[in-house]
Amino acid sequence: MSLTLSDARIVTPAGVHEGWLTIEDGRITHIGQGSAPGQGHSLGGRHVVPGFVDIHNHGGAGGSFPTGDQARARDAVALHLAHGTTTTMASLVTGSVEELAAATSSLADLADDGLIAGIHFEGPYISKARCGAHNPTMLRDPSPEEFSRLVKAGRGHVRMLTIAAELPGALDTIRTAVAENVIVALGHTDASYEQTIDGIEAGATVATHLYNAMPQLGHRAPGPIAALLEDPRVTVELVNDGVHVHSAMLRLAYKAAGAGRTALITDAMGATGLGDGTYMLGSMAVNVADGVARLVEGGSIAGSTLTMDVAFRRAVEEMGLSLQEAAEIASLTPARVLGLAHEIGSLAVGKRADLVVLDDTLVVTHVMKQGSWIS
Incomplete structure (x- = not known):
């Protein structure tokens, strides 16, 4: 199952950019800038940070x-x-x-x-x-x-x-x-x-x-x-x-x-x-x-x-x-x-889809662990 999160401000080690990311089988498979290809789940401009x-x-x-x-x-x-x-x-x-x-x-x-x-x-x-x-x-x-x-x-x-x-x-x-x-x-x-x-x-x-x-x-x-x-x-x-x-x-x-x-x-x-x-x-x-x-x-x-x-x-x-x-x-x-930076800790292609969605005041609105929404 594939899920694309769009209209997001994605916080990566390289910086913050407006764009989208795709998750498949609990892992991040794509990160892109601008509009997402196809129909995505809009985050309304919220920030996405690693879990x-x-x-x-x-x-x-x-x-x-x-x-x-x-x-x-x-x-x-x-x-x-x-x-x-x-x-x-x-x-x-x-x-x-x-x-x-x-x-x-x-x-x-x-x-x-x-x-x-x-x-x-x-x-x-x-x-x-x-x-x-x-x-x-x-x-x-x-x-x-x-x-x-x-x-x-x-x-x-x-x-x-x-x-x-x-x-x-x-x-x-x-x-x-x-x-x-x-x-x-x-x-x-x-x-x-x-x-x-x-x-x-x-x-x-x-x-x-x-x-x-x-x-x-x-x-x-x-x-x-x-x-x-x-x-x-x-x-x-x-x-x-x-x-x-x-x-x-x-x-x-x-x-x-x-x-x-x-x-x-x-x-x-x-x-x-x-x-x-x-x-x-x-x-x-x-x-x-x-x-x-x-x-x-x-x-x-x-x-x-x-x-x-x-x-x-x-x-x-x-x-x-x-x-x-x-x-x-x-x-x-x-x-x-913990020796786990190859798996978690940042938003990068290939890593586990552990992420947190924050509003403009940096308050948590959604949490995802291994590709599944927790809240």
Whole structure:
């Protein structure tokens, strides 16, 4: 079956042009400028951008990936899909090895079905001094052997590990993860500039929510932020919700890393898409007030209630990016992190027809995944 979308402003890596695209068997087969040949489905001049790719997401719609509950995980994925996220990584939080293995095994079933793009361990190998919304009593030093057990539970679907490079055993665990084809991110860390470089040299290639849960920039003690921004091998995650990071610092990170090394994430938790109230993130109680999630005890920021469409819109309105640049950091760069840029992340002939239709105010009107309309 063939479908042509016409009268569209198509956002591609080469720029934005008015034209049309054709989809067959779930893939983009043609992209053209001007009037579509034959009868097309008119989008009335709306923008078409690639489906968003979220590599750091803990849940939504009341579902929390750390629980491993498959039905609620499906609810979370559906919520984010309605907001344009066509590829979601399920992020866990710190827990016992038994809890993490059980959740991983359960979520691996959803990865088998293509519902999620993989599993991300945010913890338990993180700094107590920078643990944020993680249960400090369950933190522990990195163990290559324990991590290998968790990878085995994931049946090939463990895709990312967040770790603090300064902890005993961290560098060996990073090397083990890389050998297991797991992406390593540095975050929730109290590392120095030099210790961060050691982690990168061991194989880390991502910065978990840059700025948050790490020492801040200092002119004599630059810390991890400087090391992560200046290394061309590292992609930096940014939570663009107006709470986690000031817009000026978002712009600064973007200028340092560029579109090719900047990935928007949500860090969303189960309350996303719901109202204010009390929720759980792993074993930690979280209060959401005015859309901002904080721990009941201590008040630390506890993930977000952000969706990727809002992050995209803020990239244009607050960071001053073009639609082309915003699409790169919301879709193509995170797709590269996952090694999936040949399949998703941009609108190009041969790629999967994962796309989002936006009106003039950059609000989602329609979402398509693999050639099928979701909304």
